[in-house]
Amino acid sequence: MSKKIVAVTACAAGIAHAYMAAESLEKAAKEMGYDIKVETNGTIGAENVLTKEDIEDSDVAIIAADINVELVRFTGKKIYQTKSIEAIKDSKVLINTALESGEIFGKKGTKVGDITLGKTKEDGVIKHLMNGISYMIPMCIAAGLILAIANVFAFQKDELGRIVNWGFDTSTTMGFFMSKMFQVGQVGFKLMIPLFAGFVAKSIGDRPAIAPAMIGAYIVNDPEILGTEAGSGFIGAIIVAFIVGYMIKGLKKIKWPKILQPLVPIMILPLIATFAISVIVLFVIGKPIAGIMNGLYDGLTYLNNTHASAPIIMGAIIGAMIGFDLGGPVNKTALIFGTTIFTDTVAKYGIQQANFVPGTAAQAAISVAPLGVWLATILFKDKFTSTEKVSANAAFAMGMVGVTEGAIPFVASEPVKMIVANVAGSAVAGALVAKFGCKFYGGIGSPLGTIVGYIEQPIPIITWVFSISVGVLVTALIIGFSRKKVEG
Amino acid sequence: MNKEVFDIEHIYFDNNSETKDQVFERFASVAFKQGYVKSKEDYLKGLHQREDEVTTGFKDGIAIPHCKNSTVIKPGVFLIKLSNPIEWNSLDGKPIKVAFGLAIPEDGNAQHLKILSSIARKLIDNEFVNMLLEEDDTEKLYNIVSSIEIK
Numbered sequence: 001m002s003k004k005i006v007a008v009t010a011c012a013a014g015i016a017h018a019y020m021a022a023e024s025l026e027k028a029a030k031e032m033g034y035d036i037k038v039e040t041n042g043t044i045g046a047e048n049v050l051t052k053e054d055i056e057d058s059d060v061a062i063i064a065a066d067i068n069v070e071l072v073r074f075t076g077k078k079i080y081q082t083k084s085i086e087a088i089k090d091s092k093v094l095i096n097t098a099l100e101s102g103e104i105f106g107k108k109g110t111k112v113g114d115i116t117l118g119k120t121k122e123d124g125v126i127k128h129l130m131n132g133i134s135y136m137i138p139m140c141i142a143a144g145l146i147l148a149i150a151n152v153f154a155f156q157k158d159e160l161g162r163i164v165n166w167g168f169d170t171s172t173t174m175g176f177f178m179s180k181m182f183q184v185g186q187v188g189f190k191l192m193i194p195l196f197a198g199f200v201a202k203s204i205g206d207r208p209a210i211a212p213a214m215i216g217a218y219i220v221n222d223p224e225i226l227g228t229e230a231g232s233g234f235i236g237a238i239i240v241a242f243i244v245g246y247m248i249k250g251l252k253k254i255k256w257p258k259i260l261q262p263l264v265p266i267m268i269l270p271l272i273a274t275f276a277i278s279v280i281v282l283f284v285i286g287k288p289i290a291g292i293m294n295g296l297y298d299g300l301t302y303l304n305n306t307h308a309s310a311p312i313i314m315g316a317i318i319g320a321m322i323g324f325d326l327g328g329p330v331n332k333t334a335l336i337f338g339t340t341i342f343t344d345t346v347a348k349y350g351i352q353q354a355n356f357v358p359g360t361a362a363q364a365a366i367s368v369a370p371l372g373v374w375l376a377t378i379l380f381k382d383k384f385t386s387t388e389k390v391s392a393n394a395a396f397a398m399g400m401v402g403v404t405e406g407a408i409p410f411v412a413s414e415p416v417k418m419i420v421a422n423v424a425g426s427a428v429a430g431a432l433v434a435k436f437g438c439k440f441y442g443g444i445g446s447p448l449g450t451i452v453g454y455i456e457q458p459i460p461i462i463t464w465v466f467s468i469s470v471g472v473l474v475t476a477l478i479i480g481f482s483r484k485k486v487e488g
Numbered sequence: 489m490n491k492e493v494f495d496i497e498h499i500y501f502d503n504n505s506e507t508k509d510q511v512f513e514r515f516a517s518v519a520f521k522q523g524y525v526k527s528k529e530d531y532l533k534g535l536h537q538r539e540d541e542v543t544t545g546f547k548d549g550i551a552i553p554h555c556k557n558s559t560v561i562k563p564g565v566f567l568i569k570l571s572n573p574i575e576w577n578s579l580d581g582k583p584i585k586v587a588f589g590l591a592i593p594e595d596g597n598a599q600h601l602k603i604l605s606s607i608a609r610k611l612i613d614n615e616f617v618n619m620l621l622e623e624d625d626t627e628k629l630y631n632i633v634s635s636i637e638i639k
Contacts, residue, residue, distance in 0.1 A: 012541055013556040015592050015601065016608040020546065023609040043556060043592060044601050066542065085542055088612075089579050 010065035014043030021087035028091030071413035073387035075106040106409030132200035143188020144442040153178035197237040204245025212273035216240040232289035233344035319365035319430020323422035338362040356439040361430030363445030369422040370399030370406030372475025380480035402446035421478035429471025530559035545578030554590035563600040564591040
């Protein structure tokens with residue numbers, strides 16, 4: 001079948017390589033019976049410019065360029081990037097390679113150098129953790145919001161409206177009801193840990209791993225059973241889930257007698273693993289992890305209470321990580337860390353003293369990159385092509401609902417500048433919400449979160465939006481000032 | 489073809505050069521003498537820099553030494569026939585026998601620049617390349633190059 005190929009060639013001097021590459025590609029495609037249109041970006045300017053339709057109808061776009069060419073227009077299409085010299089060397093080979101191994105531009109998982117954007121490795125540690133998190137988040141939000149609402153009724157005020165005491169006045173109907181709701185929220189937080197561990201383990205060892213991991217994680221987080229001061233929370237749950245997951249994976253490899261085989265997944269594996277993980281938790285790892293975690297959270301709380309800058313630095317680091325690879329492993333690590341610290345400290349200190357900083361910073365930073373790109377196209381109209389502007393509008397829509405991946409096409413076409421801009425803006429947003437003491441209980445992480453969610457903040461609605469906006473502006477300005485005008 | 493960009497005086501036979509550096513040296517002084525570059529040294533430096541970025545030695549004994557440089561006054565094409573095959577780190581590993589030297593200004597007449605890029609395009613054409621390799625008559629070489637269609 002005939003293929004439609006589009007290509008862009010460019011070189012540093014803009015006279016020789018780009019045109020030889022173009023001629024070479026045209027000749028090879030003709031010989032192979034394929035349609036081709038080649039845009040040359042030379043010192044004379046762009047010639048034979050690809051139209052929207054050309055790109056839309058193409059099977060693959062070959063970018064044979066030694067300098068930056070505008071790539072955002074290829075978002076969603078298969079592209080193959082190489083140097084101009086490869087086209088001159090052997091265009092037939094290049095065309096075949098491009099058709100076979102071209103990749104969709106701007107999708108999640110786009111690679112820039114060693115950084116993977118928007119996606120974590122298949123079958124990696126992060127993937128297992130994210131599986132657990134994705135099952136846990138609904139519970140986290142439901143329990144967190146109920147807890148937050150109930151909490152409002154726990155502030156007892158005097159006639160002047162000053163808060164005088166924290167605790168439910170159970171003598172009133174409302175106070176009694178809300179005290180129960182508060183307990184409901186706490187149950188959610190208590191269940192969250194085993195639920196999380198169960199689904200992390202499922203991601204590794206499939207269904208038989210769920211039960212042992214849930215039981216093991218419950219034990220590792222229960223101070224009474226462990227005989228410790230506090231449970232070991234998320235970190236304990238992660239360790240349990242990985243031990244169980246790989247234990248089940250190993251046990252599955254044993255050649256069980258045929259007569260037992262139907263029983264293996266529903267009885268034998270869960271039974272052995274539950275027994276084993278319980279013994280391991282109770283007598284080996286439970287106490288040490290609990291001790292370490294206890295010390296860690298006490299230390300973090302101490303730092304936050306004694307050093308005013310500690311939360312700001314933490315917020316900036318988490319924000320920077322969120323903006324770095326837009327949903328890639330670094331971003332996910334920051335999200336996991338934020339969730340971990342939040343739920344563990346809620347369990348340990350109660351909602352009043354919980355550490356909201358990393359979780360809140362992560363949520364504030366999440367929409368900075370896509371919104372920053374969008375704002376840059378508004379503020380610096382003459383520095384973007386019309387296709388880039390369309391992509392930026394899509395990034396805006398995604399950013400407004402907290403989807404950070406909207407910025408990926410832009411980062412993929414200009415990695416260094418864009419990562420610097422995103423990291424800076426995201427860090428600013430993270431640091432500001434930490435500085436102002438915003439507390440993110442649940443909802444969506446974007447400016448809209450101030451309405452669609454529950455965020456405690458010094459000035460209702462405003463502080464959150466302000467902090468994010470400053471971050472967005474920083475990102476937009478860095479992008480804008482680092483770009484050249486687009487030649488019309 | 490525009491005589492300001494390519495003229496019969498732009499064709500010369502280099503019988504002495506044995507290395508790429510010597511070819512560059514000779515080309516830079518020719519370009520300087522004919523008034524295409526302000527400084528021979530700057531242009532020579534540019535040629536080497538461009539060569540370090542990516543080889544200008546292509547296939548079947550053809551090379552296009554060139555650089556875009558502020559020292560270049562106007563676009564120019566020079567055809568150099570080499571008596572000694574020159575080692576050039578070319579794409580197919582073969583030594584170079586014919587070199588097209590290009591002088592590329594940072595800002596030049598678009599029509600003139602197009603002549604340069606059209607010649608680059610034409611070098612993909614095997615027939616054209618064979619004619620250049622085999623022909624040793626200056627007049628005929630001039631006609632071959634002049635007949636290139638500018639696109």
